[in-house]
Amino acid sequence: MADTALADPDSGLTQAQLAARYGLRVAGERPSLAEYSRRLWHYRHFTAAYANAKLVASFSNARLGQLWQVLTPLTNAAVYYLIFGVVLDQNRVPNFIAYLTTGLFIFNFTQSAVQNGTQSITGNLGLIRALHFPRACLPLAATLTQFQQLLGSMVVLIAIVLVTGEPITMAWLLIVPAVLLQAVFNAGLTMAVARMGAKVADLKQVMPFVLRTWMYGSGVLYSVALFEERLPGWASKLVEFNPMLVYIELARVALLEQSPLLSSSLFQLWLAGVAWAVVMGLGGFIYFWRGEQEYGRG
Amino acid sequence: MVEQFESSTDVTVALPRVRERIPTVVVDDAHVIYRVHKGAAGGSSPVAALRRMVTRTSAPNIREVHAVKGVSFTAYRGEAIGLIGSNGSGKSTLLRAIAGLLPVNRGAVYTQGQPSLLGVNAALLNDLSGERNVTLGCLAMGMSPEEVQRQIPEIIEFSGINQRGDFASLPMRTYSSGMAARLRFSIAAAKKHDVLLIDEALATGDKGFRKRSEQRVRELRESAGTVFLVSHQLSSIRDTCERTIWLESGVLRMDGATDEVLRAYEAFANGK
Numbered sequence: 195m196a197d198t199a200l201a202d203p204d205s206g207l208t209q210a211q212l213a214a215r216y217g218l219r220v221a222g223e224r225p226s227l228a229e230y231s232r233r234l235w236h237y238r239h240f241t242a243a244y245a246n247a248k249l250v251a252s253f254s255n256a257r258l259g260q261l262w263q264v265l266t267p268l269t270n271a272a273v274y275y276l277i278f279g280v281v282l283d284q285n286r287v288p289n290f291i292a293y294l295t296t297g298l299f300i301f302n303f304t305q306s307a308v309q310n311g312t313q314s315i316t317g318n319l320g321l322i323r324a325l326h327f328p329r330a331c332l333p334l335a336a337t338l339t340q341f342q343q344l345l346g347s348m349v350v351l352i353a354i355v356l357v358t359g360e361p362i363t364m365a366w367l368l369i370v371p372a373v374l375l376q377a378v379f380n381a382g383l384t385m386a387v388a389r390m391g392a393k394v395a396d397l398k399q400v401m402p403f404v405l406r407t408w409m410y411g412s413g414v415l416y417s418v419a420l421f422e423e424r425l426p427g428w429a430s431k432l433v434e435f436n437p438m439l440v441y442i443e444l445a446r447v448a449l450l451e452q453s454p455l456l457s458s459s460l461f462q463l464w465l466a467g468v469a470w471a472v473v474m475g476l477g478g479f480i481y482f483w484r485g486e487q488e489y490g491r492g
Numbered sequence: 493m494v495e496q497f498e499s500s501t502d503v504t505v506a507l508p509r510v511r512e513r514i515p516t517v518v519v520d521d522a523h524v525i526y527r528v529h530k531g532a533a534g535g536s537s538p539v540a541a542l543r544r545m546v547t548r549t550s551a552p553n554i555r556e557v558h559a560v561k562g563v564s565f566t567a568y569r570g571e572a573i574g575l576i577g578s579n580g581s582g583k584s585t586l587l588r589a590i591a592g593l594l595p596v597n598r599g600a601v602y603t604q605g606q607p608s609l610l611g612v613n614a615a616l617l618n619d620l621s622g623e624r625n626v627t628l629g630c631l632a633m634g635m636s637p638e639e640v641q642r643q644i645p646e647i648i649e650f651s652g653i654n655q656r657g658d659f660a661s662l663p664m665r666t667y668s669s670g671m672a673a674r675l676r677f678s679i680a681a682a683k684k685h686d687v688l689l690i691d692e693a694l695a696t697g698d699k700g701f702r703k704r705s706e707q708r709v710r711e712l713r714e715s716a717g718t719v720f721l722v723s724h725q726l727s728s729i730r731d732t733c734e735r736t737i738w739l740e741s742g743v744l745r746m747d748g749a750t751d752e753v754l755r756a757y758e759a760f761a762n763g764k
Contacts, residue, residue, distance in 0.1 A: 208520075209518050209519070209520035209521070209564060209566065209600075209602075210518075210520055210600065210602075212515055212518055212566065213515070213518040213520070213600075213602030216514060216515050216604070217604075218515065218516075218517075218518055218602035218603055218604050219602060219603060219604075220600055220601065220602055221589065221590055221591065221592035221601040221602065221603045221607070222591075222592025222593065222594075222595060222601075223592070236634065237631070237632075237634065239631050239636070239637050240628070240631035240632050240634075243627060243628055243631050244628060244631075244632075247617055247620050247624060247628055248617075250619075250620065250624075251617050251619035251620055254619040254620075254663065255619070321632070322593065323588055323593050323594060324593070324609065325593075325609075325629075325632045325633060326591070326592070326593070326606060326608070326633075326634070327632050327633075327634065396542075396544060400542055403542075487595045488595060490588065490593045490594040490595060
């Protein structure tokens with residue numbers, strides 16, 4: 195009966211041999227990378243719908259509803275301007291308020307994507323244990339939600355930049371590729387932290403520290419010229435290739451006429467932006483895919 | 493794998509069979525262990541968390557649950573198999589392992605095609621309207637957007653949530669638990685399946701809905717190759733399954749004809 199070692203007494207096969215004979219596959223087997231990408235593409239509508247649903251759900255209980263999508267970045271910018279612009283008086287940067295808000299909104303895109311990504315597996319265990327879909331949909335949806343938030347922030351940002359007297363130039367168009375590169379970078383990073391967060395739930399507690407440190411190292415709140423002046427040469431060089439600094443500077447170059455830059459050349463800046471997007475996007479995806487089978491375990 | 497296949501073909505030739513039984517699910521000494529967080533305990537500060545990450549020790553508030561301990565069986569095409577056992581005996585966990593949603597720690601589960609788990613546990617978004625949840629659930633099952641658009645009215649009609657006014661456009665958090673369960677079942681039952689795993693799905697909703705859902709499960713059974721049914725209502729197991737597997741504390745206690753297993757199970761349950 196049940197305790198017999200042979201699955202099928204007639205044929206004398208073990209369970210594994212029986213399965214092999216009839217071409218059965220291991221349940222929940224990890225597909226190849228190409229197959230996984232194909233499935234992920236097949237589920238693109240789910241990813242988009244889920245991202246959109248999360249965005250709507252996050253405001254559904256607030257009385258002002260979707261308006262918060264614009265109000266939150268606006269309030270944030272006001273608070274930081276009050277402290278760093280008025281109280282600490284950063285008059286060495288021309289048009290400091292536009293400089294500050296650009297950095298703040300661009301950094302916030304990555305910060306929120308990473309924060310949500312850390313919990314995108316642990317927070318959706320019910321869904322993962324109930325339905326079959328490529329798990330990468332979840333961190334990707336987290337990035338997409340934040341991307342939609344960013345579009346809201348961008349409206350505010352453009353208004354601030356215009357009000358503070360920046361001229362509209364052709365360079366503004368460069369904000370589109372810059373933000374898209376950052377989105378790819380974020381997607382990879384979000385997938386990476388999603389897998390880490392699924393294994394180590396403590397990551398959620400540690401993440402705020404990491405992100406805060408990263409923010410100070412990205413020249414969001416003060417002039418990037420400070421890095422060059424105060425840090426030793428090698429450290430300043432290191433900061434120069436900090437991906438967040440790269441994306442923030444790309445946005446500043448696009449929108450602002452005269453903002454201080456740490457990077458020595460524009461070409462190098464774009465190159466770094468592309469390189470980070472490719473390395474992080476691919477690396478994060480492959481890292482996440484390798485853990486695909488484990489996500490249901492919690 | 494290939495070698496085993498070739499060597500085994502000889503055996504087939506040597507053994508004449510009246511009717512060839514084709515296995516659809518093969519479970520080979522499967523163990524499932526999952527981790528549970530016991531909730532806030534001491535040392536949950538960020539500094540303590542950081543120290544744990546550096547020293548690579550696991551948090552003190554995690555406990556491992558060994559839910560399925562070495563279960564083996566083979567299910568064949570055309571079978572309906574009931575899974576019984578007291579609460580917490582590992583029935584649902586075993587189903588999830590068969591569906592490939594929970595990985596096994598030791599042993600293996602082999603399946604034909606992709607088994608589908610039909611449960612009422614599919615966590616949807618409570619802040620969204622019922623209709624949006626239907627869309628989301630169908631997309632998560634891999635349907636195309638056009639197919640989803642076609643199915644939505646049918647699913648909502650089947651769930652019967654609109655019997656008392658237009659509930660489909662209200663957020664799910666305003667639903668009664670019965671309504672939410674009905675909607676989840678209706679979403680899950682909207683798709684055709686090869687191997688179907690049904691987890692307590694028949695117990696939800698009122699009498700009228702139960703009738704409709706039992707009818708639906710029968711339809712699904714006819715198109716599916718193999719059906720697994722978890723239920724505490726022995727009558728529904730008796731009605732639908734010819735074979736029953738009894739799990740107790742994660743161990744397979746009995747596997748055989750439904751009548752025989754149910755009799756032993758009832759004797760065990762009454763004796764406790």
